[in-house]
Amino acid sequence: MAIRPRVTEEFLWGLSEFLEGIVDINRKFGARSWKDVANPEWRNFRLAYEKNKRTKTFSQFVAYLKQKGYVKLPTGESTGPLQLTEIGKLKALKYRTRKTVWSDRKDGKMIMLMYDIPKKKQHVRQAFRSALKFLNYTMLQKSVWISSKDVLEETERAVRDYDLADCVSMFVIEKVRVPK
Numbered sequence: 001m002a003i004r005p006r007v008t009e010e011f012l013w014g015l016s017e018f019l020e021g022i023v024d025i026n027r028k029f030g031a032r033s034w035k036d037v038a039n040p041e042w043r044n045f046r047l048a049y050e051k052n053k054r055t056k057t058f059s060q061f062v063a064y065l066k067q068k069g070y071v072k073l074p075t076g077e078s079t080g081p082l083q084l085t086e087i088g089k090l091k092a093l094k095y096r097t098r099k100t101v102w103s104d105r106k107d108g109k110m111i112m113l114m115y116d117i118p119k120k121k122q123h124v125r126q127a128f129r130s131a132l133k134f135l136n137y138t139m140l141q142k143s144v145w146i147s148s149k150d151v152l153e154e155t156e157r158a159v160r161d162y163d164l165a166d167c168v169s170m171f172v173i174e175k176v177r178v179p180k
Helices: 009-029 034-038 040-068 086-099 119-134 152-161
Strands: 110-115 138-141 144-147 168-173
Touching: 009 040, 034 040, 110 119, 110 152, 119 152, 152 168
Parallel strands: none
Antiparallel strands: 110 144, 110 168, 138 144
């Protein structure tokens, strides 16, 4: 069973501060323009303003996620781990799907996948189907999927991640045209 990290608002702020620290180090030791070298007070003022603006933006982003219903705090708690709601999960999957482009297999073959996942693992089955859709598979039947994309390694990783090695059969197949 995979352990899920607890993402709290406090954790996100800690991460934001950590990343700000990296930005500060880069700004202190990174390349500067001649304008910054000639007027260091102005540079410090500008950097402080930019940091304040980023902090406000991050805070507004977390508030926006809560307002839209993408994340929520556990019931009855004012602080604690942020939970991704069903709406948030769907939004994340849609965004992830739009941004990934898979290349076609160079050998012209296809990957065919067949599975028989037990009813007691229904939630895993649904998640695995979402992974197959993300990997640009096309459903032929409920449990038979094919893809012409070069996603064999990603598919094998998904089978391992969902612990479905006993339930899934994968084949690399060649499309054959019947002569007339």
